[in-house]
Amino acid sequence: MKWPILQAFPSFSPRYLRPFLRLCAQQSALIIGKKLHALILTTGLSATQTSFLLNTLLHFYASCGDILSAQKLFVEIPHSCKDIADWTALMSSFSRQNRPHDALRLFAQMLENSIQIDDVPMVCLFSVCAWLRDVGVGSQGHGCVVKMGFEGKVKVSNAMMDMYGKCGMVREMRRVFDEMKEKNVVSWTVVLDGVLKWEGVRSGRLLFDEMPERNEVAWTIMVVGCVGSGFSKDGFLLLSEMVFHWGFKLNHITLCSLLSACAQSGDVVMGRWVHVYGLKLMGTEMDIMVGTATLDMYAKCGRVDTAVKVFECMPRRNVVSWNAMLSGLAMHGRGRVALDMFPRMIEEVKPDDLTFIAVLSACSHSGLIDQGSYYFDNLESLYGITPKIDHYACMVDLLGRAGRLEDAQTLINQMPIPPNEVVLGSLLGSCNSHGKLQLAERVLQKLTEMNPLNTEYHILLSNMYALAGKRQKANSLRKVLTTKGIRKVPGMSSIHVDGHVHQFSAGDKSHPRTQEIYLMLDDMVRRLRSAGYIPNPASQVFSGSDGIEDDAMDLEEKEQALFSHSEKLAVCFGLLSTKPGTPLYIFKNLRICQDCHAALKIVSKIYYREIVVRDRNRFHCFKQGSCSCCDFW
DNA sequence: CTAGGGTTAG
Structure with a gap:
């Protein structure tokens, strides 16, 4: 040898x-x-x-x-x-x-x-x-x-x-920090990260300015903190100061964290800047991780076509890149495209379990039931992947959305793992869209046992009662929440204009241009009505998403409440603060409400605007009177 | 023949 x-x-x-x-x-x-x-x-x-x-x-x-x-x-x-x-x-x-x-x-x-x-x-x-x-x-x-006695060890x-x-x-954390005799940059950076996360950008900035020394990590954390809390402009100013004034070079870790922050907050302006920086830094030999983070950023900012372009330009791709691409397409309801790409993927890389979550959710969001079932049934035999709870959740979602609630239940009963909140939550959602009140009651019971603090499920069922004309049951369910002192998450919509994030809640009057916004809203409702839109007060109760207590309201008040949902306010602000014809990008923390969905379809037509809404589940792209989700959510 | 192990940014 x-x-x-x-x-x-x-x-x-x-x-x-x-x-x-x-x-x-x-x-x-x-x-x-x-x-x-x-x-x-x-x-x-x-x-x-x-x-x-x-x-x-x-x-x-x-x-x-x-x-x-x-x-x-x-x-x-x-x-x-x-x-x-x-x-x-x-x-x-x-x-x-x-x-x-x-x-x-x-x-x-x-x-x-x-x-x-x-x-x-x-x-x-x-x-x-x-x-x-x-x-x-x-x-x-x-x-x-x-x-x-290790406290002295930094x-x-x-x-x-x-x-x-x-x-x-x-x-x-602060107590430990204050008692430290000897601190280094890392000590300050760790505290900065915690403060930004839990006390907000203002306190974080104070701390940042106090720091005796700042390395690129500290700068990155500060910029990411700004972007993550909607302080886009401050984030951008800090980033340029970091790069141009202090001469810090961005490395691939920094680029990835910035891109991921931009993806989360929907800040495509900074995202694009970072993309360009990456291109200049690495040319066509774009790092796989940075490339993936870039395409993910574009997809999550609503620019799925740009995401595809970035993806196709990458010299090399790994399974993470493919997963990001497929799930981006899935979020945008391009299930067909995702499935068409899949054979190409398996030639290049070995798919993992995340891949199939993307594939199954692509099928689910596009109503491709047969294809979804095919992949699910062959997970083990063709791809050697044992279905995990998330795959079951996707399948339950797929069947449930399609109205096949019996099949969904059968699947849950056959699962080798007990169902979790995601699985049952998805089933409850399907009960809602298909009006299965009795099943919903049973599901809610199990869900409350799992997570007594989650309000969403109660509200969903209470809205179902209301819709079915069972007001008393609806109200008593809501009372349960109020007596427990649990408040629901308020619906919020935001829109980026000129480097600032403008955030709206339902009936919000805090924006400096509130008067104009509400004038625009009146105009919009008038034009919507003449285009045949009928407000659907049931969905005010139904959606529950933007949270206005509605017991004592008459019809007119209900309509008014409906009109001032956060997503409509954000759209109105977008209409009056951007150039005619430019698309609007709206981000909502909960799911878009049904009435808003119907209204925005018409808005896209009568104002000649493309409106892209990212809600908690997926993207809706309203264009010339219809939505990319094909009303399939 | 005796070093070797660790923190912040996906």
Whole structure:
């Protein structure tokens, strides 16, 4: 056997092998490392010599993410040679591979085995708790830190603050921060992230200005925080200051986080800027991750055609890119296109379970029942994928939307896993669209057992009662909510104009241009009526989405309430603040209401405007009197 | 022959 690699070692001994294995670990060169491991076992090193290498090998496998091999070595290492670093290597490997519970179990075993814990596993513990949002275990960890006197270790405190921040315990986080004698950029950055998330952009900005030192991470977090809270203009100003004044270069991680923030908030203006920056930085050799984030941004900002273009221009694509593309098409109701692309996908990459969530939801949003059933039935046999609860949820959705509620129920009964909230919530939604009151009652019962705090389901059923003329039942159901003191999430619609996000709630009068908006609304309703639109007060009760208590209203009031739904207000503002003929892009946090859906179809026609609405479920593109969802939602 | 393990930005 000739191994060129052997010639690299003047003497085949741990002394030379160890640095080589470390290099493999650093570079994640799993194959080469494995060959070395094989050599070590076969080349006749003495048992003592080999045992000197076991820890290094463990570290190598742990850092390459080959947990199985790492675990095997962990068992093989004799007790006398196993120390804290070996435990920590394995634990951090679990945590990096998204197996937080295994990491926690290992930590518990360390305690059971009376291993003297030092600061490093503590950092790892907090990172796991942060990921799990488990402040219970996290604060126990805090206790350990105090007991063992690790508070002075900056990294430990940073990880601890991150844990508190991720869990929403801002006060705890700040307390730790204030008591730290020695802080570094990371400390400030962690706190900045938490404050932005839980106390808002204003407090975040104050903290940001106070920071003694800001690296590109801090800047990115600040910009993302602005964009995420609708402060688009401030975000953009900060981004240009970061790049042009301070000369920070954006790397692919920064680009991805910015793009994802733009996708979430619907900020296509900044999204485009970031896209262009990426193009200049990388040219046609666009990084796969950045390319994927870019197409995802365009899709989620309502520009699905641009998303397709970006996708087609990517020199290489992985399964994530394909999944993003397919689910983008699904959200836009382009189920047919998505299915046509699928054969091309399986030539390029191996589909995973997310792929089929995209495919099934594409079928569901486009009413392609047969195709959906086909893929679902063949998941295992053709693609080797065991259906998970989310796939069942898609199928229940698909059947339910199509009115096949019996089939949906049968499927739920056949599931090997008990149904979760998503599955039943989707079934309830279908009961609603198909007027199955009795089934809805049963489903609601189960849903309330699962999640007593969710108001949406009660409102849905209460609206169904109201629609069926059972006012008393409807009201008593609503009373249940009020006596429990639970308030529903208010419906909000927003629109980006000139770098600002304008947000509206139902009947909102807080906008500086309220007067003009309501004049426009009057005009709109008048023109809608003459175009044949009949307001549907039932859907005021029915939609429940924009939340106006409606017990005592007469018909006229109900109509008025209907007219001032948040999405209509946003459209009116859009009509009067953008150039004629330009499309309007509206974002709504809940599902679009049925009356608004009917109204916007006509608006798109009589105002010659394309109106794109992103609601919680999908996109609706209103154009010349019809909607891309084909009324199939 | 004795180092090796960890935090923030998808």
